[in-house]
Amino acid sequence: MGKSEEVYASLVRMIEKGELEAGVLVSESGLMERTGFGRTPVREAVQRLARDHMVRIHPSKGIEIPAISVEDQLKRLEVRRVMEVLAVTLACERSxxxxxxxxxxxxxxxxxxxxxxxxSETVRQTHELITVSARNEYLAEAMAPLQGLSRRFWLTHVLDVRHEIAVGSVHHRQILEAIAARDISKARESSIALNDYLVEFALSVINSRAPRQAARTV
Incomplete structure:
Protein backbone atom coordinates (compact mmCIF):
# COMPACT_ATOMS: atom_id res chain seq x y z
CA MET A 1 0.00 0.00 0.00
CA GLY A 2 1.42 3.39 -1.05
CA LYS A 3 1.49 6.48 1.13
CA SER A 4 -1.50 8.14 -0.55
CA GLU A 5 -3.50 4.93 -0.13
CA GLU A 6 -2.59 4.84 3.56
CA VAL A 7 -3.73 8.46 3.96
CA TYR A 8 -6.91 7.71 2.04
CA ALA A 9 -7.76 4.73 4.26
CA SER A 10 -7.00 6.74 7.41
CA LEU A 11 -9.15 9.69 6.32
CA VAL A 12 -12.02 7.42 5.28
CA ARG A 13 -12.09 5.97 8.79
CA MET A 14 -11.99 9.46 10.35
CA ILE A 15 -14.87 10.61 8.14
CA GLU A 16 -16.95 7.48 8.75
CA LYS A 17 -16.54 7.76 12.52
CA GLY A 18 -17.25 11.49 12.63
CA GLU A 19 -13.75 12.35 13.80
CA LEU A 20 -13.74 14.83 10.90
CA GLU A 21 -16.99 16.65 11.51
CA ALA A 22 -19.51 17.27 8.74
CA GLY A 23 -19.84 20.89 7.62
CA VAL A 24 -16.48 21.93 9.05
CA LEU A 25 -13.68 23.14 6.78
CA VAL A 26 -10.30 21.52 7.38
CA SER A 27 -6.98 22.53 5.86
CA GLU A 28 -4.49 20.42 3.98
CA SER A 29 -1.91 21.19 6.65
CA GLY A 30 -4.39 20.12 9.31
CA LEU A 31 -4.85 16.78 7.60
CA MET A 32 -1.08 16.42 7.34
CA GLU A 33 -0.89 16.87 11.09
CA ARG A 34 -3.76 14.44 11.73
CA THR A 35 -2.35 11.69 9.53
CA GLY A 36 1.37 12.24 9.96
CA PHE A 37 2.00 12.25 6.22
CA GLY A 38 3.41 14.87 3.89
CA ARG A 39 1.68 17.23 1.50
CA THR A 40 1.82 15.10 -1.66
CA PRO A 41 0.17 11.91 -0.32
CA VAL A 42 -2.41 13.98 1.59
CA ARG A 43 -3.24 16.00 -1.53
CA GLU A 44 -3.54 12.84 -3.64
CA ALA A 45 -5.79 11.24 -1.02
CA VAL A 46 -8.00 14.32 -0.80
CA GLN A 47 -8.40 14.40 -4.58
CA ARG A 48 -9.52 10.78 -4.50
CA LEU A 49 -11.92 11.47 -1.61
CA ALA A 50 -13.43 14.29 -3.64
CA ARG A 51 -14.01 11.95 -6.58
CA ASP A 52 -15.67 9.51 -4.17
CA HIS A 53 -18.02 12.24 -2.85
CA MET A 54 -16.55 12.02 0.65
CA VAL A 55 -15.16 15.57 0.71
CA ARG A 56 -15.64 18.82 -1.19
CA ILE A 57 -12.63 20.94 -2.07
CA HIS A 58 -13.12 24.70 -1.83
CA PRO A 59 -10.09 26.40 -3.43
CA SER A 60 -8.39 28.91 -1.10
CA LYS A 61 -10.86 28.04 1.66
CA GLY A 62 -10.38 24.44 2.70
CA ILE A 63 -11.73 20.92 2.52
CA GLU A 64 -15.31 20.31 3.61
CA ILE A 65 -16.76 17.08 4.94
CA PRO A 66 -20.24 17.23 3.39
CA ALA A 67 -23.39 16.54 5.36
CA ILE A 68 -25.14 13.25 4.66
CA SER A 69 -28.84 13.06 3.84
CA VAL A 70 -31.37 10.27 3.81
CA GLU A 71 -32.16 11.08 0.18
CA ASP A 72 -28.52 10.62 -0.86
CA GLN A 73 -28.29 7.40 1.12
CA LEU A 74 -31.34 5.94 -0.63
CA LYS A 75 -29.88 6.85 -4.03
CA ARG A 76 -26.58 5.20 -3.09
CA LEU A 77 -28.38 2.06 -1.99
CA GLU A 78 -30.15 1.79 -5.35
CA VAL A 79 -26.75 1.48 -7.00
CA ARG A 80 -25.12 -0.55 -4.23
CA ARG A 81 -27.88 -3.17 -4.36
CA VAL A 82 -27.17 -4.01 -8.00
CA MET A 83 -23.39 -3.96 -7.60
CA GLU A 84 -23.37 -6.18 -4.53
CA VAL A 85 -25.54 -8.82 -6.20
CA LEU A 86 -22.95 -8.94 -8.98
CA ALA A 87 -20.08 -8.99 -6.48
CA VAL A 88 -21.40 -11.92 -4.45
CA THR A 89 -22.19 -13.83 -7.65
CA LEU A 90 -18.64 -13.40 -8.93
CA ALA A 91 -17.19 -14.19 -5.50
CA CYS A 92 -19.10 -17.49 -5.46
CA GLU A 93 -17.64 -18.33 -8.85
CA ARG A 94 -14.10 -17.00 -8.44
CA SER A 95 -13.07 -17.14 -4.78
CA SER A 120 -17.43 -1.51 11.69
CA GLU A 121 -13.98 -2.94 11.01
CA THR A 122 -15.36 -6.47 10.62
CA VAL A 123 -17.91 -5.22 8.10
CA ARG A 124 -15.14 -3.38 6.24
CA GLN A 125 -13.12 -6.61 6.10
CA THR A 126 -16.20 -8.46 4.85
CA HIS A 127 -16.75 -6.02 1.99
CA GLU A 128 -13.08 -5.97 1.03
CA LEU A 129 -12.84 -9.76 1.04
CA ILE A 130 -15.90 -10.12 -1.17
CA THR A 131 -14.71 -7.57 -3.70
CA VAL A 132 -11.21 -9.09 -3.84
CA SER A 133 -12.77 -12.52 -4.35
CA ALA A 134 -14.90 -11.19 -7.20
CA ARG A 135 -11.68 -10.58 -9.20
CA ASN A 136 -12.92 -7.40 -10.89
CA GLU A 137 -10.98 -4.26 -10.02
CA TYR A 138 -13.48 -1.99 -11.77
CA LEU A 139 -16.29 -3.33 -9.63
CA ALA A 140 -14.16 -3.02 -6.50
CA GLU A 141 -13.30 0.61 -7.24
CA ALA A 142 -16.94 1.48 -7.86
CA MET A 143 -18.23 -0.30 -4.75
CA ALA A 144 -15.73 0.92 -2.16
CA PRO A 145 -16.95 4.55 -1.93
CA LEU A 146 -20.61 3.50 -1.95
CA GLN A 147 -19.99 1.14 0.93
CA GLY A 148 -17.89 3.71 2.80
CA LEU A 149 -20.58 6.38 2.49
CA SER A 150 -23.25 3.90 3.54
CA ARG A 151 -21.17 2.93 6.59
CA ARG A 152 -20.77 6.60 7.46
CA PHE A 153 -24.54 7.14 7.28
CA TRP A 154 -25.19 4.08 9.46
CA LEU A 155 -22.57 5.04 12.05
CA THR A 156 -23.89 8.61 12.18
CA HIS A 157 -27.49 7.62 12.81
CA VAL A 158 -27.36 4.37 14.76
CA LEU A 159 -29.18 4.70 18.09
CA ASP A 160 -29.79 1.18 19.42
CA VAL A 161 -26.23 -0.01 18.85
CA ARG A 162 -26.67 -3.50 20.25
CA HIS A 163 -29.81 -4.22 18.22
CA GLU A 164 -28.48 -2.84 14.94
CA ILE A 165 -25.19 -4.72 15.27
CA ALA A 166 -27.12 -7.93 15.93
CA VAL A 167 -29.29 -7.44 12.84
CA GLY A 168 -26.40 -6.39 10.60
CA SER A 169 -24.24 -9.27 11.79
CA VAL A 170 -26.86 -11.80 10.74
CA HIS A 171 -27.06 -10.37 7.22
CA HIS A 172 -23.29 -10.21 6.73
CA ARG A 173 -22.78 -13.66 8.20
CA GLN A 174 -25.36 -15.18 5.84
CA ILE A 175 -23.65 -13.57 2.83
CA LEU A 176 -20.24 -14.90 3.85
CA GLU A 177 -21.56 -18.40 4.54
CA ALA A 178 -23.34 -18.52 1.19
CA ILE A 179 -20.24 -17.45 -0.74
CA ALA A 180 -18.06 -19.91 1.17
CA ALA A 181 -20.54 -22.64 0.17
CA ARG A 182 -20.61 -21.28 -3.41
CA ASP A 183 -24.40 -21.01 -3.17
CA ILE A 184 -25.09 -18.23 -5.69
CA SER A 185 -28.85 -18.14 -5.11
CA LYS A 186 -28.47 -17.82 -1.33
CA ALA A 187 -25.66 -15.25 -1.68
CA ARG A 188 -27.81 -13.05 -3.92
CA GLU A 189 -30.81 -13.43 -1.64
CA SER A 190 -28.74 -12.53 1.43
CA SER A 191 -27.17 -9.54 -0.33
CA ILE A 192 -30.59 -8.16 -1.26
CA ALA A 193 -31.80 -8.75 2.31
CA LEU A 194 -28.87 -6.70 3.64
CA ASN A 195 -29.71 -3.83 1.31
CA ASP A 196 -33.39 -4.06 2.26
CA TYR A 197 -32.32 -3.65 5.89
CA LEU A 198 -30.18 -0.61 5.02
CA VAL A 199 -33.12 0.99 3.18
CA GLU A 200 -35.37 0.35 6.18
CA PHE A 201 -32.72 1.85 8.46
CA ALA A 202 -32.50 4.98 6.29
CA LEU A 203 -36.28 5.38 6.28
CA SER A 204 -36.34 4.96 10.06
CA VAL A 205 -34.07 8.02 10.30
CA ILE A 206 -36.78 10.06 8.57
CA ASN A 207 -39.40 8.71 10.96
CA SER A 208 -37.25 9.45 14.01
CA ARG A 209 -36.94 13.08 12.90
CA ALA A 210 -40.65 13.63 12.32
CA PRO A 211 -41.74 14.14 15.97
CA ARG A 212 -38.91 16.63 16.59
CA GLN A 213 -39.74 18.57 13.43
CA ALA A 214 -43.43 18.59 14.29
CA ALA A 215 -42.67 19.86 17.77
CA ARG A 216 -40.73 22.81 16.36
CA THR A 217 -43.66 23.82 14.14
CA VAL A 218 -46.22 23.87 16.94
Whole structure:
Protein backbone atom coordinates (compact mmCIF):
# COMPACT_ATOMS: atom_id res chain seq x y z
CA MET A 1 0.00 0.00 0.00
CA GLY A 2 1.42 3.39 -1.05
CA LYS A 3 1.49 6.48 1.13
CA SER A 4 -1.50 8.14 -0.55
CA GLU A 5 -3.50 4.93 -0.13
CA GLU A 6 -2.59 4.84 3.56
CA VAL A 7 -3.73 8.46 3.96
CA TYR A 8 -6.91 7.71 2.04
CA ALA A 9 -7.76 4.73 4.26
CA SER A 10 -7.00 6.74 7.41
CA LEU A 11 -9.15 9.69 6.32
CA VAL A 12 -12.02 7.42 5.28
CA ARG A 13 -12.09 5.97 8.79
CA MET A 14 -11.99 9.46 10.35
CA ILE A 15 -14.87 10.61 8.14
CA GLU A 16 -16.95 7.48 8.75
CA LYS A 17 -16.54 7.76 12.52
CA GLY A 18 -17.25 11.49 12.63
CA GLU A 19 -13.75 12.35 13.80
CA LEU A 20 -13.74 14.83 10.90
CA GLU A 21 -16.99 16.65 11.51
CA ALA A 22 -19.51 17.27 8.74
CA GLY A 23 -19.84 20.89 7.62
CA VAL A 24 -16.48 21.93 9.05
CA LEU A 25 -13.68 23.14 6.78
CA VAL A 26 -10.30 21.52 7.38
CA SER A 27 -6.98 22.53 5.86
CA GLU A 28 -4.49 20.42 3.98
CA SER A 29 -1.91 21.19 6.65
CA GLY A 30 -4.39 20.12 9.31
CA LEU A 31 -4.85 16.78 7.60
CA MET A 32 -1.08 16.42 7.34
CA GLU A 33 -0.89 16.87 11.09
CA ARG A 34 -3.76 14.44 11.73
CA THR A 35 -2.35 11.69 9.53
CA GLY A 36 1.37 12.24 9.96
CA PHE A 37 2.00 12.25 6.22
CA GLY A 38 3.41 14.87 3.89
CA ARG A 39 1.68 17.23 1.50
CA THR A 40 1.82 15.10 -1.66
CA PRO A 41 0.17 11.91 -0.32
CA VAL A 42 -2.41 13.98 1.59
CA ARG A 43 -3.24 16.00 -1.53
CA GLU A 44 -3.54 12.84 -3.64
CA ALA A 45 -5.79 11.24 -1.02
CA VAL A 46 -8.00 14.32 -0.80
CA GLN A 47 -8.40 14.40 -4.58
CA ARG A 48 -9.52 10.78 -4.50
CA LEU A 49 -11.92 11.47 -1.61
CA ALA A 50 -13.43 14.29 -3.64
CA ARG A 51 -14.01 11.95 -6.58
CA ASP A 52 -15.67 9.51 -4.17
CA HIS A 53 -18.02 12.24 -2.85
CA MET A 54 -16.55 12.02 0.65
CA VAL A 55 -15.16 15.57 0.71
CA ARG A 56 -15.64 18.82 -1.19
CA ILE A 57 -12.63 20.94 -2.07
CA HIS A 58 -13.12 24.70 -1.83
CA PRO A 59 -10.09 26.40 -3.43
CA SER A 60 -8.39 28.91 -1.10
CA LYS A 61 -10.86 28.04 1.66
CA GLY A 62 -10.38 24.44 2.70
CA ILE A 63 -11.73 20.92 2.52
CA GLU A 64 -15.31 20.31 3.61
CA ILE A 65 -16.76 17.08 4.94
CA PRO A 66 -20.24 17.23 3.39
CA ALA A 67 -23.39 16.54 5.36
CA ILE A 68 -25.14 13.25 4.66
CA SER A 69 -28.84 13.06 3.84
CA VAL A 70 -31.37 10.27 3.81
CA GLU A 71 -32.16 11.08 0.18
CA ASP A 72 -28.52 10.62 -0.86
CA GLN A 73 -28.29 7.40 1.12
CA LEU A 74 -31.34 5.94 -0.63
CA LYS A 75 -29.88 6.85 -4.03
CA ARG A 76 -26.58 5.20 -3.09
CA LEU A 77 -28.38 2.06 -1.99
CA GLU A 78 -30.15 1.79 -5.35
CA VAL A 79 -26.75 1.48 -7.00
CA ARG A 80 -25.12 -0.55 -4.23
CA ARG A 81 -27.88 -3.17 -4.36
CA VAL A 82 -27.17 -4.01 -8.00
CA MET A 83 -23.39 -3.96 -7.60
CA GLU A 84 -23.37 -6.18 -4.53
CA VAL A 85 -25.54 -8.82 -6.20
CA LEU A 86 -22.95 -8.94 -8.98
CA ALA A 87 -20.08 -8.99 -6.48
CA VAL A 88 -21.40 -11.92 -4.45
CA THR A 89 -22.19 -13.83 -7.65
CA LEU A 90 -18.64 -13.40 -8.93
CA ALA A 91 -17.19 -14.19 -5.50
CA CYS A 92 -19.10 -17.49 -5.46
CA GLU A 93 -17.64 -18.33 -8.85
CA ARG A 94 -14.10 -17.00 -8.44
CA SER A 95 -13.07 -17.14 -4.78
CA UNK A 96 -10.21 -19.44 -3.88
CA UNK A 97 -10.42 -22.18 -1.29
CA UNK A 98 -8.32 -20.07 1.06
CA UNK A 99 -10.64 -17.07 0.63
CA UNK A 100 -13.65 -19.29 1.29
CA UNK A 101 -12.00 -20.48 4.51
CA UNK A 102 -11.35 -16.88 5.58
CA UNK A 103 -15.00 -16.05 4.87
CA UNK A 104 -16.14 -18.94 7.05
CA UNK A 105 -13.88 -17.74 9.86
CA UNK A 106 -15.11 -14.17 9.47
CA UNK A 107 -18.72 -15.40 9.60
CA UNK A 108 -17.95 -17.04 12.95
CA UNK A 109 -16.43 -13.77 14.17
CA UNK A 110 -19.70 -12.01 13.38
CA UNK A 111 -21.43 -14.32 15.87
CA UNK A 112 -19.43 -12.75 18.69
CA UNK A 113 -20.14 -9.63 20.72
CA UNK A 114 -18.80 -6.42 19.22
CA UNK A 115 -18.56 -2.79 20.09
CA UNK A 116 -19.25 -0.29 17.33
CA UNK A 117 -15.62 0.07 16.22
CA UNK A 118 -15.02 -3.68 16.12
CA UNK A 119 -18.20 -4.29 14.17
CA SER A 120 -17.43 -1.51 11.69
CA GLU A 121 -13.98 -2.94 11.01
CA THR A 122 -15.36 -6.47 10.62
CA VAL A 123 -17.91 -5.22 8.10
CA ARG A 124 -15.14 -3.38 6.24
CA GLN A 125 -13.12 -6.61 6.10
CA THR A 126 -16.20 -8.46 4.85
CA HIS A 127 -16.75 -6.02 1.99
CA GLU A 128 -13.08 -5.97 1.03
CA LEU A 129 -12.84 -9.76 1.04
CA ILE A 130 -15.90 -10.12 -1.17
CA THR A 131 -14.71 -7.57 -3.70
CA VAL A 132 -11.21 -9.09 -3.84
CA SER A 133 -12.77 -12.52 -4.35
CA ALA A 134 -14.90 -11.19 -7.20
CA ARG A 135 -11.68 -10.58 -9.20
CA ASN A 136 -12.92 -7.40 -10.89
CA GLU A 137 -10.98 -4.26 -10.02
CA TYR A 138 -13.48 -1.99 -11.77
CA LEU A 139 -16.29 -3.33 -9.63
CA ALA A 140 -14.16 -3.02 -6.50
CA GLU A 141 -13.30 0.61 -7.24
CA ALA A 142 -16.94 1.48 -7.86
CA MET A 143 -18.23 -0.30 -4.75
CA ALA A 144 -15.73 0.92 -2.16
CA PRO A 145 -16.95 4.55 -1.93
CA LEU A 146 -20.61 3.50 -1.95
CA GLN A 147 -19.99 1.14 0.93
CA GLY A 148 -17.89 3.71 2.80
CA LEU A 149 -20.58 6.38 2.49
CA SER A 150 -23.25 3.90 3.54
CA ARG A 151 -21.17 2.93 6.59
CA ARG A 152 -20.77 6.60 7.46
CA PHE A 153 -24.54 7.14 7.28
CA TRP A 154 -25.19 4.08 9.46
CA LEU A 155 -22.57 5.04 12.05
CA THR A 156 -23.89 8.61 12.18
CA HIS A 157 -27.49 7.62 12.81
CA VAL A 158 -27.36 4.37 14.76
CA LEU A 159 -29.18 4.70 18.09
CA ASP A 160 -29.79 1.18 19.42
CA VAL A 161 -26.23 -0.01 18.85
CA ARG A 162 -26.67 -3.50 20.25
CA HIS A 163 -29.81 -4.22 18.22
CA GLU A 164 -28.48 -2.84 14.94
CA ILE A 165 -25.19 -4.72 15.27
CA ALA A 166 -27.12 -7.93 15.93
CA VAL A 167 -29.29 -7.44 12.84
CA GLY A 168 -26.40 -6.39 10.60
CA SER A 169 -24.24 -9.27 11.79
CA VAL A 170 -26.86 -11.80 10.74
CA HIS A 171 -27.06 -10.37 7.22
CA HIS A 172 -23.29 -10.21 6.73
CA ARG A 173 -22.78 -13.66 8.20
CA GLN A 174 -25.36 -15.18 5.84
CA ILE A 175 -23.65 -13.57 2.83
CA LEU A 176 -20.24 -14.90 3.85
CA GLU A 177 -21.56 -18.40 4.54
CA ALA A 178 -23.34 -18.52 1.19
CA ILE A 179 -20.24 -17.45 -0.74
CA ALA A 180 -18.06 -19.91 1.17
CA ALA A 181 -20.54 -22.64 0.17
CA ARG A 182 -20.61 -21.28 -3.41
CA ASP A 183 -24.40 -21.01 -3.17
CA ILE A 184 -25.09 -18.23 -5.69
CA SER A 185 -28.85 -18.14 -5.11
CA LYS A 186 -28.47 -17.82 -1.33
CA ALA A 187 -25.66 -15.25 -1.68
CA ARG A 188 -27.81 -13.05 -3.92
CA GLU A 189 -30.81 -13.43 -1.64
CA SER A 190 -28.74 -12.53 1.43
CA SER A 191 -27.17 -9.54 -0.33
CA ILE A 192 -30.59 -8.16 -1.26
CA ALA A 193 -31.80 -8.75 2.31
CA LEU A 194 -28.87 -6.70 3.64
CA ASN A 195 -29.71 -3.83 1.31
CA ASP A 196 -33.39 -4.06 2.26
CA TYR A 197 -32.32 -3.65 5.89
CA LEU A 198 -30.18 -0.61 5.02
CA VAL A 199 -33.12 0.99 3.18
CA GLU A 200 -35.37 0.35 6.18
CA PHE A 201 -32.72 1.85 8.46
CA ALA A 202 -32.50 4.98 6.29
CA LEU A 203 -36.28 5.38 6.28
CA SER A 204 -36.34 4.96 10.06
CA VAL A 205 -34.07 8.02 10.30
CA ILE A 206 -36.78 10.06 8.57
CA ASN A 207 -39.40 8.71 10.96
CA SER A 208 -37.25 9.45 14.01
CA ARG A 209 -36.94 13.08 12.90
CA ALA A 210 -40.65 13.63 12.32
CA PRO A 211 -41.74 14.14 15.97
CA ARG A 212 -38.91 16.63 16.59
CA GLN A 213 -39.74 18.57 13.43
CA ALA A 214 -43.43 18.59 14.29
CA ALA A 215 -42.67 19.86 17.77
CA ARG A 216 -40.73 22.81 16.36
CA THR A 217 -43.66 23.82 14.14
CA VAL A 218 -46.22 23.87 16.94
Missing amino acids: TRQEAEVMSALAITLDGHHDLDEY
